[in-house]
Amino acid sequence: MSELHNGNGHGALSLVPKTDVRQTAKDFKTDQEVRWCPGCGDYAILAAVQSFLPELGLRRENICFVSGIGCSSRFPYYMNTYGFHSIHGRAPAIATGLAASRPDLSVWVVTGDGDALSIGGNHLIHALRRNINLKILLFNNRIYGLTKGQYSPTSEVGKITKSTPMGSLDAPFNPISLAIGAEGTFVARTIDSDRKHLQSVLRAAAQHNGTALVEIYQNCNIFNDGAFDPLKDPEVRDDVTIRLEHGQPIVFGADGGKALRRSGFGAFEVVNVADVDPSEIVVHDAHHPDPSLAFALSRLDSPAFEHTPIGIFRQVERPSYDEQMRAQLDEAVTGQGPGDLAALLASGDTWRIDG
Amino acid sequence: MTKQVQQLDRVIIRFAGDSGDGMQLTGDRFTQETASFGNDLSTLPNFPAEIRAPAGTLPGVSSFQLHFADHDILTPGDAPNVLVAMNPAALKANIGDLPRGGDLIVNTDEFTKRNLAKVGYATNPVEDGSLAEYRVHALPLTSMTVGALTDFDISKKDAERAKNMFALGLLSWLYHRPTEGTLAFLERKFARKPDIMKANIAAFQAGWNYGETTEAFSVQYEIKPAVQPAGLYRNITGNVALSYGLVAAGVRSGLPVFLGSYPITPASDILHELSKHKRFGVRTFQAEDEIAAIGAALGASFGGSLGVTTTSGPGIALKSETIGLAVSTELPLLVIDVQRAGPSTGLPTKTEQADLLQVMYGRNGEAPVPIIAPQSPSDCFDAALEAARIAVKYRTPVVLLSDGYLANGSEPWRIPDVDSLPTIDPDFAAPGQEGFQPFKRDPETLARPWAVPGTAGLEHRIGGLEKADGSGNISYDPTNHDTMTRLRQAKIDGIANDIAPLTVDDPSGQARVLVLGWGCTYGSIAAAVRRVRSAGGHIAQAHLRHLNPFPANLGQVLRSYDKVVVPEINLGQLALLLRGKYLVDVIGYNRMRGLPFKAEELAGVIQDVIDSE
Ligand SMILES: Cc1ncc(C[n+]2csc(CCOP(=O)(O)OP(=O)(O)O)c2C)c(N)n1
Ligand code: SF4
Ligand SMILES: [Mg+2]
Numbered sequence: 001m002s003e004l005h006n007g008n009g010h011g012a013l014s015l016v017p018k019t020d021v022r023q024t025a026k027d028f029k030t031d032q033e034v035r036w037c038p039g040c041g042d043y044a045i046l047a048a049v050q051s052f053l054p055e056l057g058l059r060r061e062n063i064c065f066v067s068g069i070g071c072s073s074r075f076p077y078y079m080n081t082y083g084f085h086s087i088h089g090r091a092p093a094i095a096t097g098l099a100a101s102r103p104d105l106s107v108w109v110v111t112g113d114g115d116a117l118s119i120g121g122n123h124l125i126h127a128l129r130r131n132i133n134l135k136i137l138l139f140n141n142r143i144y145g146l147t148k149g150q151y152s153p154t155s156e157v158g159k160i161t162k163s164t165p166m167g168s169l170d171a172p173f174n175p176i177s178l179a180i181g182a183e184g185t186f187v188a189r190t191i192d193s194d195r196k197h198l199q200s201v202l203r204a205a206a207q208h209n210g211t212a213l214v215e216i217y218q219n220c221n222i223f224n225d226g227a228f229d230p231l232k233d234p235e236v237r238d239d240v241t242i243r244l245e246h247g248q249p250i251v252f253g254a255d256g257g258k259a260l261r262r263s264g265f266g267a268f269e270v271v272n273v274a275d276v277d278p279s280e281i282v283v284h285d286a287h288h289p290d291p292s293l294a295f296a297l298s299r300l301d302s303p304a305f306e307h308t309p310i311g312i313f314r315q316v317e318r319p320s321y322d323e324q325m326r327a328q329l330d331e332a333v334t335g336q337g338p339g340d341l342a343a344l345l346a347s348g349d350t351w352r353i354d355g
Numbered sequence: 356m357t358k359q360v361q362q363l364d365r366v367i368i369r370f371a372g373d374s375g376d377g378m379q380l381t382g383d384r385f386t387q388e389t390a391s392f393g394n395d396l397s398t399l400p401n402f403p404a405e406i407r408a409p410a411g412t413l414p415g416v417s418s419f420q421l422h423f424a425d426h427d428i429l430t431p432g433d434a435p436n437v438l439v440a441m442n443p444a445a446l447k448a449n450i451g452d453l454p455r456g457g458d459l460i461v462n463t464d465e466f467t468k469r470n471l472a473k474v475g476y477a478t479n480p481v482e483d484g485s486l487a488e489y490r491v492h493a494l495p496l497t498s499m500t501v502g503a504l505t506d507f508d509i510s511k512k513d514a515e516r517a518k519n520m521f522a523l524g525l526l527s528w529l530y531h532r533p534t535e536g537t538l539a540f541l542e543r544k545f546a547r548k549p550d551i552m553k554a555n556i557a558a559f560q561a562g563w564n565y566g567e568t569t570e571a572f573s574v575q576y577e578i579k580p581a582v583q584p585a586g587l588y589r590n591i592t593g594n595v596a597l598s599y600g601l602v603a604a605g606v607r608s609g610l611p612v613f614l615g616s617y618p619i620t621p622a623s624d625i626l627h628e629l630s631k632h633k634r635f636g637v638r639t640f641q642a643e644d645e646i647a648a649i650g651a652a653l654g655a656s657f658g659g660s661l662g663v664t665t666t667s668g669p670g671i672a673l674k675s676e677t678i679g680l681a682v683s684t685e686l687p688l689l690v691i692d693v694q695r696a697g698p699s700t701g702l703p704t705k706t707e708q709a710d711l712l713q714v715m716y717g718r719n720g721e722a723p724v725p726i727i728a729p730q731s732p733s734d735c736f737d738a739a740l741e742a743a744r745i746a747v748k749y750r751t752p753v754v755l756l757s758d759g760y761l762a763n764g765s766e767p768w769r770i771p772d773v774d775s776l777p778t779i780d781p782d783f784a785a786p787g788q789e790g791f792q793p794f795k796r797d798p799e800t801l802a803r804p805w806a807v808p809g810t811a812g813l814e815h816r817i818g819g820l821e822k823a824d825g826s827g828n829i830s831y832d833p834t835n836h837d838t839m840t841r842l843r844q845a846k847i848d849g850i851a852n853d854i855a856p857l858t859v860d861d862p863s864g865q866a867r868v869l870v871l872g873w874g875c876t877y878g879s880i881a882a883a884v885r886r887v888r889s890a891g892g893h894i895a896q897a898h899l900r901h902l903n904p905f906p907a908n909l910g911q912v913l914r915s916y917d918k919v920v921v922p923e924i925n926l927g928q929l930a931l932l933l934r935g936k937y938l939v940d941v942i943g944y945n946r947m948r949g950l951p952f953k954a955e956e957l958a959g960v961i962q963d964v965i966d967s968e
Contacts, residue, residue, distance in 0.1 A: 017809075030816075032828065061811045066654070069819075076816050077829065082808035084657055085818025086650070087680050093647035097654030097662065098808070101613050101638060105658070105808055123650070126643040325638060332633035339635030341606045342773045345599060348589055349536050350770070351391045355585030 089120025149223035244311030365424030372441030382419025393580030399431035524562025600739025613655030705949025883957035
């Protein structure tokens with residue numbers, strides 16, 4: 001799948017130097033003490049990223065993690081790469097300058113649901129529409145962890161928190177719908193507790209040319225424990241998790257007994273496989289140019305997690321902002337020759353005064 | 356008809372008309388003609404914030420003032436000698452500035468009942484005798500233009516629109532300006548519309564010929580070229596000079612320039628200008644807002660570019676948090692504030708110097724930032740280079756405080772020899788160091804190493820949390836925070852030893868009063884000082900380019916005079932800093948009218964202080 005998006009040599013990593021040294025997860029660990037609460041889902045994500053990165057075979061010094069502020073945003077301190085722990089909500093902006101000026105880097109953004117969708121919402125949507133080469137990992141715990149438990153823009157309506165003792169009033173964002181609406185070219189969801197799935201999504205994201213948004217359901221066991229339990233509980237998870245795979249019929253349920261079928265208004269409905277003709281079962285097409293399919297999939301979420309898709313919703317090709325910016329610079333040099341400072345200063349109407 | 360030729364040493368012309376009349380273009384062309392003739396000059400464009408205010412109204416008046424002379428001059432002039440008023444609104448808005456006996460050229464075609472009523476003239480001032488104290492040249496400029504263009508295949512509207520070129524032609528004749536530049540300009544500008552091009556050229560020539568043949572003008576004026584140092588010259592505005600300074604900083608440092616910006620008057624032209632220079636490897640990024648703009652610039656700096664962000668006061672307010680991050684992470688970054696009148700949206704197209712305290716102190720925590728202010732349009736070039744030098748050498752954000760007057764004003768600039776420009780050494784940290792410490796400082800400059808991603812063996816993490824001295828690891832240690840706060844301050848304070856001491860101009864050596872300014876007031880103050888001196892007064896003048904840190908000798912200079920006058924286009928912001936730091940009771944002179952000071956006004960202020968001695 002990644003070849004498809006990387007075949008022409010314009011892939012996200014084609015300009016990032018490779019290493020011939022064999023790497024292991026240990027190479028990506030720092031000597032800094034990890035300070036998340038014991039049991040926090042962030043540990044699992046950190047371990048998954050550290051054990052996934054060696055696969056890419058990139059030089060460690062050409063990988064960079066940029067984060068905002070929040071528990072999740074402490075991530076760069078624990079990665080033995082270059083890292084920038086910035087300010088609340090602004091990581092996509094800072095990473096944009098880095099990625100636009102350094103095609104030889106693999107740039108990752110780590111952000112939280114408050115960081116990315118509240119204070120930094122504007123930067124997130126603009127990064128997505130620009131399609132700049134950033135791999136954005138959005139740790140969604142549906143709560144403000146670092147500030148000790150206020151509700152967040154992904155908290156369910158009616159959430160009782162310190163700042164909402166009678167329940168929160170505002171409707172939440174669905175990050176996947178938002179990203180698709182913001183012209184995202186790679187939009188995926190995974191979950192902290194499923195390392196294999198998480199790494200498969202990271203693998204595809206890393207190779208994607210442009211902005212990849214990966215929502216990671218992350219448990220905050222202190223302030224919002226069990227937020228994603230239905231997707232984790234071995235008793236029910238297979239019944240409610242829809243694992244999206246490009247080119248495959250969307251079938252789920254412990255016994256594969258449920259499927260998706262198109263309903264009115266472009267939406268999907270859940271049906272029993274036994275009740276429908278196989279031709280009616282939707283085949284997942286993450287590469288479809290029209291985002292409506294991916295958007296409709298994202299709308300299957302419900303507060304009760306009755307049927308939650310995970311995996312890659314959308315993965316399409318569009319030139320990245322940074323490669324187009326480079327192309328304009330190259331074109332200017334090819335067309336007009338490299339800049340000549342003396343000629344620039346003396347451009348326009350000039351006159352000479354003799355001494 | 357041969358005309359009498361009269362020699363003048365200097366002239367101030369103001370072109371005024373409706374926003375749609377092309378007054379900025381007319382002024383700009385006259386300026387180019389004047390520059391290439393070799394006069395010294397200084398300009399002051401003045402235009403409304405609205406793109407197209409209702410035609411013929413007072414808010415829609417746009418003007419362009421140009422002062423040119425056979426000697427070196429410092430300001431666009433206090434008051435015009437010649438006012439060109441293209442409509443009643445332009446007359447009404449500007450006539451108050453024209454001294455008695457001044458020349459007034461009015462376009463009578465526009466003095467219709469309706470247009471007069473729009474601005475509250477009950478009777479036509481051109482006819483009712485109210486302009487008797489001026490030398491009025493009442494000319495039907497529009498109909499003369501249309502008349503000259505009857506043979507052209509263009510609409511009546513297009514013919515009427517060429518009236519500014521007729522006026523330009525007439526003024527060009529009146530002051531003996533060379534015309535080749537304007538003709539070439541019109542050919543370029545209208546290359547794709549040959550009919551319009553020919554019509555504009557014809558209108559321009561008709562204006563010139565009218566001057567030559569009419570009896571309305573019996574005298575033609577001559578202003579000899581100014582004696583200026585030898586060299587190649589061009590006319591340049593502050594925003595273009597600043598942009599060139601940034602390109603030059605990139606070339607002289609070998610660093611790619613990365614500009615993150617969000618459009619805002621009067622800074623947008625820097626974004627426009629720099630986006631033309633991609634062949635220098637300059638990247639320009641129009642961000643979604645000011646926060647993203649500076650964020651991207653800082654991200655680029657982290658990656659080893661010369662990160663730059665350009666804005667005006669409201670944008671600085673949005674960027675404050677990121678400037679703090681740049682202070683904390685000690686990365687080079689240029690923050691350019693082209694100030695405009697505030698607070699809030701204020702007067703977007705008018706000038707002010709009221710962001711000094713904002714850039715000095717407008718951040719949380721102890722967050723010192725060097726501040727540099729250019730003193731004239733062309734000086735923006737050198738100031739940009741100096742800001743880049745300090746930012747790179749000391750790994751710090753630097754604020755460059757320009758303003759609307761410098762940004763849009765112009766003056767002749769002697770083009771420097773590229774080899775004479777300072778070089779800037781990025782001095783990147785070398786790969787493969789054992790036990791690399793990202794916050795281990797250079798003992799002399801206190802600057803930390805700049806280790807950019809891609810450098811093997813120097814992988815490290817930075818951020819806005821307090822860092823342990825040396826290692827840069829997160830540290831909550833109380834004494835470490837005290838140490839780091841003092842180190843960041845000491846680094847900036849130390850720059851005082853790396854900048855030129857303040858020089859004082861006091862030719863007689865007898866002055867007891869010092870006038871001290873900063874930024875765009877240089878020209879007005881220097882012109883005022885000349886007046887005072889030519890009237891026999893003794894006055895010392897000094898001008899600050901570095902506002903943080905101040906030059907090392909500033910305290911001693913201040914204490915060498917009985918009195919210190921500080922004119923500022925704000926309520927006394929530099930004065931507050933001087934009083935706080937040096938305990939000197941400086942005398943402020945403060946006016947916020949959106950315009951530069953007048954030389955005469957300042958001369959009076961200075962003289963009063965001298966007289967009170
Ligand atoms: C400008 C600013 N405003 C507010 C804060 C306080 N703050 C820090 S993190 C945070 C929310 C974090 O929530 P989220 O992004 O979901 O991260 P989490 O801690 O849950 O991983 C807030 C409000 C801040 N650091 N800076
Ligand atoms: S507060 Fe929640 S998100 Fe933050 S470290 Fe603790 S468990 Fe993790
Ligand atoms: Mg959160």
